[in-house]
Amino acid sequence: MKSDKDELRNHIKNMLREQFGVEEIDIDLNFKEMGKRRIYAYTNCGLELKFRRVSQGIYFGTIEGDGLRLSIEGSFLVGPMAKKNVVEISRYEAERWMMGEDLERDLERDLERDNLEVKNSRYVILKSGSYFLGCGRIKGNKIINFVPKNRRIL
């Protein structure tokens, strides 16, 4: 019988495959759900010692009604394996994005170039060079910003 942990792991893996074409994550990640559908990722380190744990792992993303929205760190973990829905942006755009601004995009042009499937998922991973900048949500010709305030360039 599969545990809840295995079920969540499979669910996340399926979402990553469907949304971003991620077939395999190259690190042995486990997931746990905390709070309002917030997903945390941690490496299974086989620690047998008993401690009162304050926290383990990092915030990976949130399961929204319309898909999985990755955090900046979630995008770094799976971005290198993503085969679709990755929008390449310039350094200038990356700086605007990190200031918390939405990005104006010609999505007709980007659909083919960035292998976008906006019908199935409206979340895209933002990438500049080898940097991953989290997820944005496509709305019209805009990519809506989700960079948390404490990570923005002010």
Place this chain on the structure above:
Amino acid sequence: MPEIESDTQKLTSELYNINPEFFERYSKIDSSEKFIEFMLKPLRQSFRINRLKAEPKEIIKNLSREFELERIPWCEEGYFVFEKSKRLTKTIEHQLGLIFSQEASSMIPAIALDVKPGMLILDMAASPGAKTTQIASYMQNRGCIVANDVKYPRINILISNLQKCGVTNAVVTMMDGRSFGRYEEKFDRVLLDAPCSNIGMIRKNFKYLKIWNIREVEGLSKLQKQLIRAAYKALKPGGVLIYSTCTLDVKENEEVVEALLSTSDAEIEEINLPVKARPGITKFEGVKFNKEIRRCLRIHPQDNDTEGFFVAKILKPG
């Protein structure tokens, strides 16, 4: 004709006026003019590239457009940075967690710890997490780090930095470090970057000079001796324990290592890194310490133009 006071003399009298007790104490440890000069000089800014997220090449290329960078000789992924018009904290590299602002000498303990992916590591006083995230990058997120701190506000900063650096293999605990002695011979490596009087930090903030007093040093020394014994107990035979502080007082450094050596089978190993340092002090205020203590690294501010630092690499035979 009155003598013209040199800059160093002026600085010395400035330092003396802020805290005469400190001045008298430290003149026994380093009475050179250079020591005073560098203690009062603003600290050079430095950072470390977080290899969990990116390789250095692209980051260095991007940052070099806006900053003057100089590689830190003892840390492959560490750089001194000279800000021009922009601040490092205003870069996307900083906000994405691709780089971590960290004082150059404080990069030494994690290097000396000699970690390998898959190991079980205890970082006994981990907050704010600079060394924890450095260790995680050397482990490539494989294995396990127990990152502990005793105070809740400090734990929050630690968790935030682990998140920013993408560390997935850390378990954060909030315990009194002394209680780790009960996990006997369980850890491959232990880092004890001990709570200290923060003298090395004077270059960052003069408040550490103002608040320094010998009673606090004595209290800290007692706590550090209890912590180092617990750390050594938790270490597996054949394992490595790094004891470090950002202070230069003998009571908080050599005397603490001596307390461990005199009550255990611990051995000191030399740290071979391209860093200018002086040997550990083996005689202070009439008290002689074990000669092995010479193998510890004592870094004074003028040695590398960094903050003052002390590092001991301790081996458990087995």
